[in-house]
Amino acid sequence: MKYKSLPPFAPVLLESMRAIGYDAAAAVADLIDNSITAKATRVRIRFDPGLPRAMALLDDGHGMDEEELARAMRHGSRNPNDVRPEDDLGRFGLGLKTASMSQCRRLTVVTRKDGRTHGMMWDLDLVEREGDWVAGVLDPGDIELVPFVSYLLEQAHGTLVVWEKLDRLAAGDAGDGSILSERIRRVEEHLALVFHRHLTGRPPRLVIELNDYPVEPLDPFLEDEGAMAGPKERILVEGQRVFLRAFTLPHISRLTRAQIEKAGGEAGLRRQQGFYVYRNQRLIVWGTWFRLFRQEELTKLTRVRVDVPNALDHLWSLDIKKSAAFPPAVIRDRLRSLVPTMVRPSRTIHEYRGRVTGTGRVQPVWTRIEDRDGVRYEVDLNHPVVATLRLSAEDGHLSEIDNVLRAISASLPVEAIYNDRANDRVGLRKEADDGEAVAAHLEELARQMLSAFADRPAERERLLAGLGNFEPFALYPSLVEQIQKRLS
The missing domain is CATH 3.30.565.10 (Histidine kinase-like ATPase, C-terminal domain)
Structure with a gap:
């Protein structure tokens, strides 16, 4: 030849x-x-x-x-x-x-x-x-x-x-x-x-x-802004260590507009979920589950940091531009087993709106009722805010109040809420929503609730101590402690 x-x-x-x-x-x-x-x-x-x-x-x-x-x-x-x-x-x-x-x-x-x-x-x-x-x-x-x-x-x-x-x-x-x-x-x-x-x-x-x-750094995990960090995981490949750590972003209702933009924008919240692969702390590829998991609405707050050493470049199919990489089979198998655990906090945040205080979950104003006809939502008459209103009602007015509450329950715009929610347009927190107007409203609402138990001091103290467990107070944890101190 x-x-x-x-x-x-x-x-x-x-x-x-x-x-x-x-x-x-x-x-x-x-x-x-x-x-x-x-x-x-x-x-x-x-x-x-x-x-x-x-x-x-x-x-x-x-x-x-x-x-x-x-x-x-x-x-x-x-x-x-x-x-x-x-x-x-x-x-x-x-x-x-x-x-x-x-x-x-x-x-x-x-x-x-x-x-x-x-x-x-x-x-x-x-x-x-x-x-x-x-x-x-x-x-x-x-x-x-x-x-x-x-x-x-x-x-x-x-x-x-x-x-x-x-x-x-x-x-x-x-x-x-x-x-x-x-x-x-x-x-x-x-x-x-x-x-x-x-x-x-x-x-x-x-x-x-x-x-x-x-150039100011743009942290996709919002580590210093309320994100929850999971435990570090380690995968050993050819004597090299690959480290993983899942982060769950705060619920969108807890984010300011600036924070939402930092996390990828309203539309980007869902698209940017998934793995963030770093090579020597330089981001290579992000916002993908590598076809190991589907991008879902309930998991959009999950972002997983993956640190890979350059000694494994040949396994990750790193391209010349260093803007694409794909995990080898040994890592994919391990990632597949870890993903369900990593996305669980995001699911929990969406199901319970991310507000957990003490050992009990937040009691919402709305209650979910499932029967043969499907699911419907009604105002919870046992919620402290609603119960206080009914307790303080004068003779003859209780039935009127209940009629109004039933009308509100029957007219809840479920379809509109679903559409807005899917497009991340519900619950956007204003830049200054912890301002004086909100604080004054919550304090007045708390006073009304406590006044109904003026003759029962033990129950009054229990209600005040657990204020952060109830909507709408659970939306503003930074204000709850201030209100408790002023009203105790």
Whole structure:
């Protein structure tokens, strides 16, 4: 058998690689992966909104020498099967080039290390003219002309990545930078989510800035805002540990508008349930049950954090963009057995509206009645609020009150509530619903209830102590203690 070398034709292959599937957000995230691997603590993204000619990413990592830069600019510079440090976010040795060229036609990298500065450039137009894998090596005069290079030269070490000829990133821009600015806004949202664990902490391990404005972390689990965290689970695969932890978001009635947006928006609450897979604390894929479980209304508050080491990349089918992964069979089997337990708290929150006080469940104003004709809801005449109203009724008025309550029960708009509930439009908490008006209303309602037991102090104290177990007080736990103190 004869063998013949068939090297790819550079212009055609490089143009084809631009269609791998990067969007602007994924491309920028891929560059930041390199910065994190280089031990950077600060990443600055610079662009001129009114002049969409170039965009730059500058980090304060350890930088590269001449040989390291040449290796970084070579396509396929690393074997994906090589063993890498635990904090290394790369894999294929293609990310810098493919991510950049998906958005621009000229990529320039300038780097500083040990007091020396080096630069190289890929220009697709140059490659097309030469018909070969020709990269430019910058001399000092060339380096001075690189956009935004002055920021790098102020640092002792670091790397500057510059995109020019923004034929994809600024496609359709009329020259005023409006389209570029909109795409950068989506990039910011993506970075806030994908790197939220790197951006969190005091001080954070990483700071990302967009034209001097810091990117704020976007925690999909709302850990500091009332989410319930389940126990940590561990799966051992090929001597490596995969860690899982389920989080149950607060019921939507307990969330402010800002918190709902952070959790994915009203529509996103259901779509974003499922597994959130992290590779070295960098979010890879999210909002999926990997076909192990259906997305359901009652489970939409469940989000499961999965931490995977880079040593298992080959099992998770990680793609070049690091935006897709699929668990191997050994992990899928374990996940399948854990999912029912993980989603149970979300089901409970929806069934009981998430309000549990002490050892007893919240007593709702409405009671559910199931008979041969199906299910109906009626006002609970034994609920303390309703019972107080009936006890205080003057002679002859009790039947009138009961008639009104029956009319309310009979006219409950069940179908409208169901439709609104399915679209997450019911129970949205106002930004300031714990204000003075709500507090005054609840306190007056509590006084009315307690006044009915003025001659029975023991029952009065029991009712006051258990105030948080009854609707509507259970909706406002932060106010219940204040009311109890004032009325005790």
